[in-house]
Amino acid sequence: MAIIEVKDLSKNYRSYKRRDGVWGGFRDLFHRNYFDVPAVDSISFSVERGELIGYIGPNGAGKSTSIKMLTGILKPSSGKIEVDGMHPFYQRKIYTKNIGVVFGQRTQLWWDIAVIESFRLLAKIYQVDSSDFQKRLDTLSDILELSELLQVPVRKLSLGQRMRCDLAASLLHNPRLLFLDEPTIGLDVIARDRIRTFLRQINIEFSTTIILTTHDLKEIEELCNRIIVLDKGHIIYDGSLSDVKSMPGLRRSIILDFPGDAPLEELRQLLSDQVELTLEGKRRLIGSFSPDVIPAAELIRKVLGKYDVADLKLEEPSIDDVIVKLYTEGVNA
Amino acid sequence: MPELRNVFAITSAMSPTAQSFSVYLAFVRNAFLNMLAYRLRYFTGIVTYLLFVSVHYFIWQAVFESRPGETHINGFSLPEMVNYIALGWISRSLYFSSIDNQIDDLVRSGQISIYLLRPVHFHTMMLSQAAGESIFRLLFFTAPISVLIIAVFPVSAPESFSAFVYFLISTSLSFLVLAELNFITGMAAFWLKSIQGIIRAKYFLVQLLSGLLLPLTFFPETVQDIVRLLPFQAIAYVPLQLYLSKASGTDALLLLGEQLAWVLALGVVSVFAWRSAVRELTLQGG
Numbered sequence: 001m002a003i004i005e006v007k008d009l010s011k012n013y014r015s016y017k018r019r020d021g022v023w024g025g026f027r028d029l030f031h032r033n034y035f036d037v038p039a040v041d042s043i044s045f046s047v048e049r050g051e052l053i054g055y056i057g058p059n060g061a062g063k064s065t066s067i068k069m070l071t072g073i074l075k076p077s078s079g080k081i082e083v084d085g086m087h088p089f090y091q092r093k094i095y096t097k098n099i100g101v102v103f104g105q106r107t108q109l110w111w112d113i114a115v116i117e118s119f120r121l122l123a124k125i126y127q128v129d130s131s132d133f134q135k136r137l138d139t140l141s142d143i144l145e146l147s148e149l150l151q152v153p154v155r156k157l158s159l160g161q162r163m164r165c166d167l168a169a170s171l172l173h174n175p176r177l178l179f180l181d182e183p184t185i186g187l188d189v190i191a192r193d194r195i196r197t198f199l200r201q202i203n204i205e206f207s208t209t210i211i212l213t214t215h216d217l218k219e220i221e222e223l224c225n226r227i228i229v230l231d232k233g234h235i236i237y238d239g240s241l242s243d244v245k246s247m248p249g250l251r252r253s254i255i256l257d258f259p260g261d262a263p264l265e266e267l268r269q270l271l272s273d274q275v276e277l278t279l280e281g282k283r284r285l286i287g288s289f290s291p292d293v294i295p296a297a298e299l300i301r302k303v304l305g306k307y308d309v310a311d312l313k314l315e316e317p318s319i320d321d322v323i324v325k326l327y328t329e330g331v332n333a
Numbered sequence: 334m335p336e337l338r339n340v341f342a343i344t345s346a347m348s349p350t351a352q353s354f355s356v357y358l359a360f361v362r363n364a365f366l367n368m369l370a371y372r373l374r375y376f377t378g379i380v381t382y383l384l385f386v387s388v389h390y391f392i393w394q395a396v397f398e399s400r401p402g403e404t405h406i407n408g409f410s411l412p413e414m415v416n417y418i419a420l421g422w423i424s425r426s427l428y429f430s431s432i433d434n435q436i437d438d439l440v441r442s443g444q445i446s447i448y449l450l451r452p453v454h455f456h457t458m459m460l461s462q463a464a465g466e467s468i469f470r471l472l473f474f475t476a477p478i479s480v481l482i483i484a485v486f487p488v489s490a491p492e493s494f495s496a497f498v499y500f501l502i503s504t505s506l507s508f509l510v511l512a513e514l515n516f517i518t519g520m521a522a523f524w525l526k527s528i529q530g531i532i533r534a535k536y537f538l539v540q541l542l543s544g545l546l547l548p549l550t551f552f553p554e555t556v557q558d559i560v561r562l563l564p565f566q567a568i569a570y571v572p573l574q575l576y577l578s579k580a581s582g583t584d585a586l587l588l589l590g591e592q593l594a595w596v597l598a599l600g601v602v603s604v605f606a607w608r609s610a611v612r613e614l615t616l617q618g619g
Contacts, residue, residue, distance in 0.1 A: 013615050073449045075612050097452040108447045110363060112370035117363065124359040125451055153370065 003177060003209050004047035004070065009079035011065050012036035039065040041233035042079065049176075050207035052199070054220035054241075057230035058327060063213050064181070066230070070211070071101050071179055084177060097126060100175035102166050104182030109154045115165050116150040119172060126173035133172065140168040143198050159186040167195060171202070178202075181213045196222055217319040229326055237326055241319070250317040250325060254287045254299060257311040270302060283310075356453060357461040364465025368473075375474045382422050382478050383485070389418045389546075390486060407550040412489065413577055419488045420500075420576050421545050421569055426475045428508040428568065430463040433532050436519030445614070456516065456600075456607055463512050492578045499585045503572035506592040510567045511539065513599035520603075523610035544570030564599060567592045 016032040019025065040062040047053060057063045068074040069081060072088030072095050081088060086095045101108075109118040123133040141147050144164040154162060167183060180199075184192045200223060202208045214220060220227060221241065229237040237244060254275075256262070262285045268277055274294040275287040289299060296314055303309060393414045396406065404410055409417065436459070439445040448455060482488065491497045518535050521528045540546055542565035549560055549570050560566055571588050574580050580588055 068446065071450060073446045074614060092449065093452050093454070095452075096450055099450075101450050103446070106444060106447055108450070110367060112367045113363065117366060121359050121363050124356050125453055127356075 001049070002046040003049045003084055004045075004211075005080070005082045006046065006070075007044045007080040008042045009040060009044070009066070009069065009081055010038060010042050010077050011040040011062075011069060011074060012038050012077045036077075038233050040069070043230070043233075043235050045228060045235060045238055047209060047211070049209055050203065051226060052203045052210045052224050053212065054224035054227040055211050055213045055230070056215075056217070056220060056227060056323065060232075061230040062233040063230055067179055067181055067211070067213060071099060072096060097173070098175055099177045099179065100170035100173070101179045102163075102170045102181065102183050104163065104180075104185040107154060107162055107166055108169055109162070109165060111155050112153055114151050114153055115146070115157070118154065118165075119150075119169060122169055122172055128173050132174075136172055136174065137168075140171060144168055144194065160188060160191050163187055164191065164195070167198075174206075176208060178208055178210045179213075180210065182215065183212070184214070184216065184219060192219070199223060217323060221319050229323070231327055244322055244326070245317055245319075247322075247325075249290065249292070249329070250321060251288045251290050252296065252317060253315040254289065254296070255311075255313040255315065256285045256287065256303065256309055258283045258285070259308055259310045263307060267303070267307075270306065271299070275299065357457055360453075360458050360461035361465035361468065364462040365469045368466055368469040372473050375470070378426075378474060379478050379481065382426060383481055386419055386422050386482055386486065390415060393418065407548065408579075409548055409550070412487065415486055416488055416577060417548060417573050419482050419486055421573055423475060423479050423482060424500075424504045424507065424572055425545060425569065426478055427467055427471055428504055428511055430466065430508070430512050430515055432459050432463055432512055432515035433518040433528070433535070435459070435462075436516070437522045437528050437532065440522040440614075449611070449614075456603055459516060460509075460512050463515075464508070467508055491576050493581070496575060496578045496581065496585075499575040499581075499589065500572050503575050503589060503592060506589065506596060507568045507572055509596040510564055510592060510599065513596060513603050514539070514564065514568075516603045517599065517606055520606040520610045523613045539565055539568060542566065543568040544573065548573075564595045567595045 013036070014034055015037050016028075016034045019028055019033075043062075043066065055063060055067070065074065069076050070083060070088060072092040075089045084095065084098055088095050108122075109115060110121070119137060120133075123130075128136070141150065144167060146164060146168060149157060149161050149165060152161075154165070157165065163183065163186070170178065178199075184195055187195070196219065199210060199212075203210055210223075212220070212224060225240060227237065227239070227241055227244065228235060261282050262279060264277060264279050264285060267275075267285065271277070271287075271294075275289040277285055277287050280286055287299075289296075300312065303312075393411065397403070397411045397414075400406065436445075439448060448458070451458075491500065514535065518528070518532060521531050525531075542549075542560050542563060544566055545568075549557055549566060552560060571592055575585055575588065
């Protein structure tokens with residue numbers, strides 16, 4: 001059974017058009033020309049228990065707004081939304097007991113008191129009994145290396161330290177569903193890696209469903225098997241990462257190393273317009289090509305048939321290329 | 334991590350009512366701890382309050398000196414006025430709260446979203462935190478200024494022990510009346526870009542109409558009739574009347590009942606205001 005069911009979900013923000021000039025400003029005081037700005041426009045998707053989903057989109061795509069509807073903070077303007085059998089907004093007080101949320105830009109810890117005090121209060125709020133609390137705290141502080149931070153007030157923590165504490169805070173009540181909005185923002189490589197490993201682990205062992213929003217596409221690539229891409233309030237792609245990578249029109253790269261000077265001009269003639277070639281140093285050529293125009297095998301055969309090549313490497317389109325292409329052209333371009 | 338499985342196993346919950354009371358008690362405790370970080374902030378407050386009381390003391394002394402032969406003005410003698418001012422400011426140090434500003438900050442910064450993610454009743458939580466802050470001030474603010482004011486000015490004890498008990502109960506109710514008023518004021522932040530003007534207007538209304546600055550009997554009759562229908566007098570005037578034994582016995586109980594009625598009425602308004610406020614909430618960005 002799906003844990004998240006969203007159908008035709010929309011959220012409009014009310015805005016008004018200002019009139020020009022002094023007289024217009026005066027008239028605005030009494031009567032405003034309101035109109036609705038759709039932030040999320042009729043999106044539908046469902047999520048199965050245990051999925052780890054990358055939820056991506058450029059700024060202003062409607063990511064935050066839809067996450068806020070999914071977490072019960074915002075009331076949807078229209079459409080159906082059901083998570084874990086509940087309406088997040090109307091059943092907020094019960095619903096929020098079973099979800100964990102980390103907003104990378106905000107902290108859910110209390111600013112002026114020691115981290116451990118915040119944890120204790122959260123344990124009270126979520127009704128975690130003390131032996132469970134102690135066990136989870138020990139484990140989380142072990143994995144996220146919190147032991148030296150627990151007595152420090154939050155305002156004295158660095159961003160990375162605070163994020164680790166926030167992540168632990170969101171898991172103390174063992175939520176079935178975890179929403180992570182930019183959870184590794186500002187963290188160093190080691191901390192990021194630690195957190196990714198941890199997320200994968202809880203996802204596999206406890207079927208914790210995780211919805212991950214991030215601008216770090218490498219993170220998506222490492223963690224998620226499914227991505228939902230938003231743009232201008234619409235879902236423009238929902239599916240596996242490997243499918244989107246093989247979509248038509250994406251270019252692959254070939255790197256050719258020659259024993260002597262690279263024969264740039266000759267190769268340009270041989271391959272005509274099918275491959276875009278650039279020289280790197282003296283002996284290396286990088287070619288960018290579209291597999292629909294010339295398949296990789298044919299390209300390699302042509303080159304190897306005529307030239308002596310010391311080394312050769314093929315590169316898949318990077319996830320960044322995929323996303324940029326999705327934003328600019330859509331899936332079917 | 335082999336032990337992860339045991340650590341995150343589903344466990345039974347405790348009884349909901351016992352739990353929810355302890356949740357809000359935890360908020361009281363937390364607010365208290367939070368305030369400890371700023372305990373030095375109140376040193377300036379102590380000086381300010383002492384100044385307020387001094388200024389009013391000298392004004393009333395001048396007022397009474399300018400009317401020789403009159404022992405009472407509008408029902409108050411000079412010693413009573415001194416008690417009125419001193420106790421007025423002492424109790425204010427205990428009952429005031431900044432819920433309105435706190436909500437304004439939460440909404441404008443967007444931090445309100447964090448509060449909405451928690452399975453708690455926002456209204457009760459804000460009141461609990463305010464209570465924690467008041468308990469903090471009782472120790473670090475109200476206690477020292479009481480000692481100072483009583484040492485410097487001729488403040489006298491209430492006529493009876495029961496008057497003192499009434500005063501204490503009444504001051505606690507004052508806290509609740511003002512807290513609800515502040516909560517309702519704060520709700521305006523969900524609709525308006527800035528509510529600092531409203532907060533300031535409310536501040537002056539409370540100062541004047543609660544009876545903190547001068548007893549309500551000093552107002553013209555018609556104004557008095559209107560003020561008696563408003564919740565503000567339940568904040569300062571009622572507890573001070575009880576301290577000065579201007580009402581006792583059944584009258585005292587009636588005054589306490591009136592305060593309690595205001596708490597309940599404003600509480601209902603708060604809850605409804607909160608419900609429609611959350612529906613109104615729009616958070617753009619972050």
